[in-house]
Amino acid sequence: MQIGPEVGAFTDDNTSFHVAVDAIVAESAIDDHGRWIVSVDVADAFLQVYAGVYAEISSWVLCYEPPTLTSPPTPAVSPPAKQTVDKQVGLAEARHNLIARLLDDHQLDQAVALVPETIAGYRQYARLAGADVMRAGRDLGALANQMAGAGRTIEAVKSQQAAAEVYRTFTPGESDRLIYEIAFTEARHNLIARLLDDHQLDQAVALVPETITGYRQYARLAGADVMRAGRDLGALANQMAGAGRTIEAVKSQQAAAEVYRTFTPGESDRLIYEIAFTEARHNLIARLLDDHQLDQAVALVPETITGYRQYARLAGADVMRAGRDLGALANQMAGAGRTIEAVKSQQAAAEVYRTFTPGESDRLIYEIAFTEARHNLIARLLDDHQLDQAVALVPETITGYRQYARLAGADVMRAGRDLGALANQMAGAGRTIEAEAAQQAADEVRRDHH
Incomplete structure (x- = not known):
């Protein structure tokens, strides 16, 4: 097929965009389900056309000077360089969007095949002067999530690694420092999660210390969302606990508690x-x-x-x-x-x-919660050999279960079981009178229920 010349001509010699599109359409087809069937080569050609249009339109905007400005500011990036930057991100995001569409259409293998060059495209873009590195990092993180959602853990790891690396090589301005610190730290945290998904435990654990440090540093910045840092550190602790890494879980949770402690x-x-x-x-x-x-x-x-x-x-x-x-x-x-x-x-x-004092809508759940809390206190007192204190709570606990059982919607069988358990506890402690009272209440609430 003769796609290449038309695409190149569009970007170099201003040949009609429609010529390139017509050539692409000629090499594609629509199946019985209304889906566009296209080869990888043709799809890549379309992406190049897309990127060319993106850069061309961007150049129109860049070269336009409002008539009211007599001395327009000099752009930080020259127009040709700006076109290159825009084309690179346009092409990378076009491929990325094609991955998303293929996933929507359950064409997993075709989607996965585009991941390496999409990652490479974002990396190349992030190295260009004037690139929006934060955008590249976000996009790579989104790609990692898409791959993880599709069960492709290796591609998810590679995408998230790229996200963390583009952040690592970037030096933000002071005005962007706050958002950069949390973005970079969460990128490392998400890489830990992706590595755990791929059963790369040692590599995941190796990232924990710097991730904890990153959250601590972020939390100390003026304007930081300390609650967010605390939640993230707690999530990291849970991930480490779930992986059986108790020391790292402790360190992560300690950091969470400390960032909360230093916050007003x-x-x-x-x-x-x-x-x-x-x-x-x-x-x-x-x-x-x-x-x-x-x-x-x-x-x-x-x-x-x-x-x-x-x-x-x-x-x-x-x-x-x-x-x-x-x-x-x-x-x-x-x-x-x-x-x-x-x-x-x-x-x-x-x-x-x-x-x-609960609202009427919470009355049912409150009554059983409060009564069982007293009942559990009896059990804890018995464990600590505080028998008299435990026995002193029995009458009000029995009353609590009776009151609960009379409420509309009450789980009467639960109240009966709890009262039976209380009777057994009192019998085990040698308190026969209290045991009989609890058992009598159990029998009565069951009888009244029937």
């Missing part, structure tokens, strides 16, 4: 900050337990409990969330054999529920 939120952000910071400390406890650093984990429990209490007192707080989190903390401490800390955590859970 505005009043409008206070609510979300308090729960984010407290849960970051809580998650650090979990990561430390995973890494068998029990003493360090236990040392964080008092301030974590305090954090949840403070949050629960704020207007608009999700008290149910705080209660659930404190209950989870109690379970973690019980599982680690720290019965005193388990009691304190569960006491805090019961207290935040006690001081809360």
Whole structure:
């Protein structure tokens, strides 16, 4: 076919664009489903035409001088160089868009075949004077996501590696420093995720220290979105924990807690900050337990409990969330054999529920949550050999289950099971009167239900 001369003529000698398009159309066909069938060579020729048009139109805009300007500013990049830059990004993005369209049409192999030259195109563009390196980085990250979504983990890794590298070789101006730091750091973080997907664990882990450092540096900049950095570091900790890398998980979560600690939120952000910071400390406890650093984990429990209490007192707080989190903390401490800390955590859970007045729509879930929090406190007290304190809570716990079971929509079988469990706990502790009272309540709520 004779595509090449027409395309070259368009870009060099201003030959009609339609000549090139007609030549391309002559070499293509439409199948029975209305899809455009075209060879790779023809598709590449079309991309060159696309890029030529992009550069030509850009040159028209560049060379236009508003009549009101007597001394127009000298462009940083000369018009011919600007045309080259525009053509390069136009061609790279045209190939990239073709990949997206092929994926939409389930032509995976054809899409994947275009990835290497698309990556190369973005790299070449990013090296040009006047290139928008941030744009190239974003586009490469998007390509990595597309490949990951298509299950092509190797191509996803290569695309994300290219994204991180174009950021690494770029020196931003001071006005772009903030957005650059988070973009570069998240590019490395996303590369870790892509490497994990491709089972390249050692390579992923090797990137963790500089990624943590990047988030710390970003969080110290004026205007940084510290909450974003904290969330990202928490996500990194979860990824490392999921990969069985407990030390790296601890370091990532420590960094998350520290960036929150050094931040002073505005009043409008206070609510979300308090729960984010407290849960970051809580998650650090979990990561430390995973890494068998029990003493360090236990040392964080008092301030974590305090954090949840403070949050629960704020207007608009999700008290149910705080209660659930404190209950989870109690379970973690019980599982680690720290019965005193388990009691304190569960006491805090019961207290935040006690001081809360739910709306009518939340009444059902609140009643069972509060009652089970008291019940779990009984269990924690028994574990810590505080029998009298545990027994003192039995009457109100039984009452709580009865009240819940009478509500419309209540899970009466759940209440019956819980009361039966309470009866067994009291019997095991030698408290026969309380055991009988709990069992009687269990029988009654079941009978009333039927």
